[in-house]
Amino acid sequence: MSPVNYVYLAAVLFTIGAAGVLIRRNAIVVFMCVELMLNAANLTLVAFSRIHGNLDGQIMAFFVMVVAAAEVVVGLAIIVMMYRSRHSASVDDASLMKL
Amino acid sequence: MESLIGLLVGFPLLGAAVLLCGGAKLDRSGHWLGVLFSGASFVTGVVLFAGMLGRPTDERALHQHLFSWVPVESFQADVAFQLDQLAMTFVLLITGVGTLIHIYSVGYMEHDVGRRRFFGYLNLFLAAMLLLVLADNYLLLYVGWEGVGLASYLLIGFWQFKPSAAVAAKKAFLVNRVGDAGLAIAIFLMFTTFGTFTFAPVLENATDAGEGMLTAIGLMLLLAACGKSAQVPLQSWLGDAMEGPTPVSALIHAATMVTAGVYLITRSGAIFNGAPDAQTAVVVVGAVTLIFGAIVGCAKDDIKKALAGSTMSQIGYMVLAAGLGPIGYAFAIMHLVTHGFFKAGLFLGAGSVMHGMNDEVDMRKYGGLRKYMPVTFVTFGLGYLAIIGFPGLSGFFSKDQIIEAAFAKGGTQGLILGAVTLIGAAITAYYMTRVMLMTFFGEERWRGQENEPHPHESPKVMTVPMIVLAFGSVFAGGLFKAGESFVHWLEPVTQFEHGHSPFSAAVVTGMTVVALLIGVAGAWLQYGRRPVPSVAPRGSLLTRAARRDLLQDDFNHVALVKPGEYLTRGLVYADNKVVDGAVNGTAAAFGGLSGRTRRVQNGFVRSYAVSMFGGAAVLVAATLLMRAV
Amino acid sequence: MSAVATVSGAASSVPSLWTLGAEQLQAPKIEYAQLSPTLIVLGAAVVGIVLEAFLPRKFRYGAQLILAALGLASAFAAVLGLAISGHATTKAAIAGMGAIAVDGPTLFLQGTILLVGLVSVFVFAERRLEPRSHKSGAHVDSWAAQPASVPGGEGEREATKAGWTTTEVYPLLLFAVGGMLIFPAANDLLTLFIALEVFSLPLYLLCALARRRRLLSQEAAVKYFLLGAFSSAFLLFGAALLYGYAGTVDYSGIARVIGNADRTTSAVLAETTGNDALLLIGGALVVMGLLFKVGAVPFHMWTPDVYQGAPTPVTGFMAAATKVAAFGALLRLLYVVLPGLRWDWRPVMWGVAILTMLAGAVVAITQTDIKRLLAYSSIAHAGFLLAGVIATSRDGVSSVLFYLGAYSFVTLGAFAVVTLVRDAGGEATHLSKWAGLGRRSPLLAGVFAVFLLAFAGIPLTSGFSGKFAVFKAAAEGGAGALVVVGVIASAIAAFFYIRVIVLMFLSEPKADGPTVAVPSVWTTSAITAGVLVTIVLGVAPQYFLDLASQAGVFVR
């Protein structure tokens, strides 16, 4: 089947991820949704790489994975720190600063 | 010779500067200094006069160009003097009477702390008035015009601690300012029409301008004249002006300044000759004021106010005469001069009376003063006879001429004017007799009131000027009449043509005499035969109106003052609420907008994410849209 | 990537990493000289980590400080060297196998970023403001004693007593700077993305490292991190779509495809380029990712919170450097990649710019916290900068460059001043506390007033020169209406800058008002630098304008 469908799938995944970010309260989950969006991007890259028949996309995908990993490190650190200081991972609790 | 002209103005101006800036060390000698300067000016005047008589008629006018004042392109205003017969007449009147009144004031103001200041102001007035009559162009005349206004303001309000005086001064200046605006506009019109406002070129070419323009200019000049000469409708200030010291009333508000309007009209004769409608307006104003002032004069119990009313009315005569054109100019000036003598004399007399009566002005508290102050009585009496036009005295000649000229105007207009002037003459006789009787005859109503005055004759320094003026009021008229001397003297400037009266001169004179007899008789019946009540009776409606100056102030109050107050209050409010409010409103609006928008920043990450997502969606959509369209 | 350049373009043969072995790949060619600034900084950062690991605590501060300062300084020297040797103009070129463009804008921005970084290091290093620790009596700075410990917990108390501080901030700063150096230089989408992450991640962490008000600090970190990650996901997806459209991530390559230079090279390309949706959506998403970083409406909402919560030195650094880097990237993207789409993105950017200017100015009016106020003002300024970006002319580029240079130093100085106004609870950022500051310490208040006037764009300050340059470019670029809006926005903005000045000078000092700490040479020098740049660029900007206009050309 045509690789284009992967692109559509990716789009769907991206949307799901975005929706998750908007909907979920738990910081971890939100963060995972972000990762989902990144992976959707990966899928797109790979799919197009397949379509175009060049490797740039695939190479890029690997880079993204690495970056995602790094992001996880930083992100989890921050989230955990927040959790420890307020005993909740809800992003809505982190709303001291407003207006 | 020319170079002397400047001195006429220079002496009093110097005097004013010295006296006003001199400081307290001049307090003791200041007044004589003032007299000296005005006297010097008078002497200069006489010298110039002599010189002028020595020259043939068409070389009499002198001209002195001092310096270029405001040169801007075609607008060339010079400080230059023009001394022709008309100006000469005024110079002599102003400096002569002025000097006399200076001398008189030395006595009158003896005990006043501000005497130095007073003489400073008097000198300032002389300077301004001389500038007015000597100017060779309308702008310089305007300077003198407002200068005398200032002097009058300062002198009316001389006793500033009296609120009434301060208010009267302000009122006088304001009303005059209205007139001044008229003069200013007249000058604009001349400038835009002729490209100049110097007398000679303007007047020589007046007729080119066309009747419409001349009428406009004429009416504006009339407005100015009304303001300065207290003619209806701008007459309301003169009565209050009596708040000033009596010498001031004599000099400024009787003899000289108030007649400036007549001078202006006469000087601008060429313009009026070309604008019959304007002339008619002048005549009407004159006639109305003539009667108006006379009626007011009849009802006043305050001796100065009564005389003020009469001044108004006499100037009415002059304005009327001036409005008649070449047949009247000379007589207007002639009456102006004679009036200068006898009215000044009357005022000084009044002042002398007040001097002896603890500054009491209410004639109902006078009576029988003739034996206490004989000199005053005689001089005042002569002035009285002169003003009512008693045959042989100066007033008789000048007034008679005007009445004759009024008839000579011809047609019904002539008849009406003649009638008005006759009636005026009758009323004049009436109120002057009234003043005379209430003051010097009847029983002594001042006796037995608290702090009863001790009437006494005034010192020489005061009586001498009165005597001199009395001479003037007796003989001046005859002098001028003799061989039409005065008319011939002025003719080169003002033109003269004989009016053709429907009645012979004799008839007119007869009517005049009859009129004055009626007036005198009326007054005698009312005040001579039966005692004068020391409190004013309620009086008829007309009397009460006349006591309130025929409701002129009430009218102004309703028509101008009140609306003005409302307007300003309204504007002050509007300025705060509307003009300012608009701006503050805008600021407040932004504040509110800001307050509302910042609520979007609710502190929740997810809502931020929503806005980002939405933003992204819009961005994409917009981009696609851009391509679509 | 073009290192592993396309195998035979035929879609039939399935290319994969395994089949690569067959071909011998030529070793990639790296122009170390031209990349030296970045390399130096990143190298210094790595060394910094090592130092952090092995040096005993009491030496770390000094060592890190020196290292960071040296690293940045030498990097700046390198930039100067490159610029002088003409790499900004004549020898401008693509380096790193097409990954990095070394040209005028790059060097100008890198120079700016490095200077900003250097000054920030000074502000970071300030340790006069906080009271000494009880136990060791060591000086401490504004960094968390022990970030890992729970706020208000035992661990924190211990660490505070011991007078520990987080010296990791210097390596983190260096990494961030490194990323920022690459960001505006990135010449393909991948490098762009990597650079973005490289400078974002350290910033997320730095935000969380405040010594006082740690809850706020952590909250700032969380918000910044989540939203940052979110936006970078968008950027990445956009990049993917662009790649899908053009078949390459190389800027000039994409530009060529858009300018349909080589659409017909392959059937596939012909097909993918058939639908512009890929291009437009992709482009829009990438741009959005950058707009997030510059803090343009409606992607600005993180700015106030993060600026307020983060440690003030970090805020200053972020506000200045991030904007510079992000605008650099945005410029390159729009001018190099998407010039062909000008007629599509310009109207959209118009909208964004207007929104940003007005929203920033309006919302700032009612702010009560000085840091939030400055945050909103930075949003408004982003709007003004966008006006310059829209000019799409060489003048536009150079004016934006100049504005960035001017603005960044004003911002740094302003936030440095904020660090000095303190009360018992640390920095007194609430505006009411600033009342009557002019009476207490006229000098400081005066300096801050200068910065505010520069923000407001009063003549004889750098703010005015910058604003004039940008608006001029915009007007010449046919965006007159935008200039008018900008002027109105500046008028609104003036209102709240003046409000602060009024507060400082015209209102009576409060009894419980803040004290102004006397800073060490570090902060002093930072503020002085800010003032000097503000005045010089205000009075005699010509030299720098020339610099910017020479640097105004992108290499393609």
Added chain:
Amino acid sequence: MSVANAGFPLLTVTAALPAAGAIATAALPAAKRGAAKWVALVVSVATLVLSLVVLARFDPGGPRYQLTESHAWIADFGVRYELGVDGIGAVLIALTALLLPFIIAAAWHDADELEPARPNRRWRPTQGFFALMLATEAMVIISFAATDVFLFYVFFEAMLIPMYFLIGGFGDRAHAAGEEEAAKQRSYAAVKFLLYNLVGGLIMLAAVIGLFVVTSDQLGEGTFSLQKITEARADGGFQLDTNIERLLFLGFFFAFAVKAPLWPLHTWLPNAMGESTAPVAVLITAVVDKVGTFAMLRFCLGLFPEASKWATPVVLVLALVSILYGALLAVGQRDIKRLIAYASISHFGFIILGVFAMTSQGQSGATLYMVFHGVSTAALMLVAGFLISRRGSRLIADYGGVQKVAPVLAGTFLVGGLATLSLPGLAPFISEFLVLVGTFSRYPVAGIVATAGIVLAALYVLLMYQRTMTGPVTRPEVRAMPDLRVREMAVAVPLVALLVFLGVFPKPLTDIVNPAVEHTMSDVQKKDPEPDHQVAETGWFDYKPAEHAGGDHK
């Protein structure tokens, strides 16, 4: 140009001197409070001398702009540091330099209240006060001398900052509702002043940029140089599209109308003048605001003649409204300083009327008006300040009978007032009459309406004098009032003398101003309207005795 550059940079020095003085004053230590005052005074006097040198060096018959200097400044913006004065600029610089010493002398003690009880190394209000004044002077002088639009704009805007602090930082302690409220009012006034002018300035900024754009695409490279642009227009190398010209004109005019101020943008002035100290109020209305009217004359007419003509009707109407509106509100004021402020608004109406009447009388009048209004307002306002400082109240109702206890004060006050109502013999009369004549000769109706203003002027001035100076002395505070002191005399008397002198002999000024006005008229390609019946000007020499003066051509 280059030739001129060889010369000594007189204008720069004239402006630099007060600037240096400002720095010097500000630098003085807290203890040296008295010295600060003297430094400021001496510097301002020295500046006056320099400005007189400028007047002396200025040759009315010479080229339009003289003493020119031109140096590169910001090439990228097409900006040069270009100075040069025409007659108008020269006299206004002289006015500025002339008034400053009086303002400073009058403000001698104004900053004293603010001095802290115990000397404080950091807070030095006196030094600051006088430094700010000198700084303002420097900026005003530059903006009068600038022939480069951008240069002008820069200082036009920068000027706001010192003025802002002068208004907001230093007030007379004479507010009815106590010092607490006064402080509030002051900062409100200061902010209002700054915002109004800043908004105006920013709108002008848009126009300035627009000007750059049009010049750059018509002349090749963008320029702000007045000379360049005027020359370019002269040889047809530079025509603006009608609509663009109008937009640019509006941008400029708005800023100047705020500064001037013209109704309805005037509301900042009463607050600013009311709340600040009298000398500062003089600085605002007599010096700083003149930049606005001056700029209309030089930039609006000079750069956008067609648009100026296009806008004339509206501007005239606004000016007339200002005249009457200002006067009426002055009548309605209860606060002396606010009254004078509204009077000034009325006078600015006259100035703008004269500028846009586009006749040589009107514009010469307007220029002279700027100078004379400066002097007369200074006289009136400073004396009013002395009065207020004695009684500690700005309310007219709190006075009465002052003339009796302080005649000299009352006298100078009266002369100032009479000048304000433009009494002949005092300087303002000449300018006002010229403006009226000039306006009338082209727009008769406008001229007549404006003439109504002189009546109202008499009303508000004399009302104020009557209520404050005349009447019986009822209040003890008034009875205890001392007359003018030596310092105050030294301020008031010279101003009064100047008013009289210029009123009698303004020729030196008109000689300098007229040529400049001719140039402006040629900018707008306007000629004075010809009289309907021009008569050969018969000078006094060939004056004929008036035997045919009767005009009896029957």
